[in-house]
Amino acid sequence: MYKCRNCIYIRYFLISVFILIIMALIFTDKLKYLSFINPEKFAYCVLFMGITLFIIKILKYYYKKLSIFNKPDKVRNMPRKPSKSMSSKKIN
16 A cells, blocks of 8 residues: 555654653653753754755755756757658659
8 A cells, every 4th residue: 555755744743742741741841951952943954944944945956956966968059851752753
């Protein structure tokens, strides 16, 4: 059976949220060590990772586009084949 990537990502996300909820309910007193994590720091982390990934993708794109090793397989400016517009019959 073929599983699409989007479905797998959604399943992983739902499983991780479910695990976080269970951890929050079970380990309420032991999670005080994670109090340094707040929404502002998490947002900065997500922004930093997103910008870093964006820059890496742009650099990869320009590296592939401008690479001297990225030569096409076909030879350009090849001479044309003769056209078949004239038939081989001779006119008397």
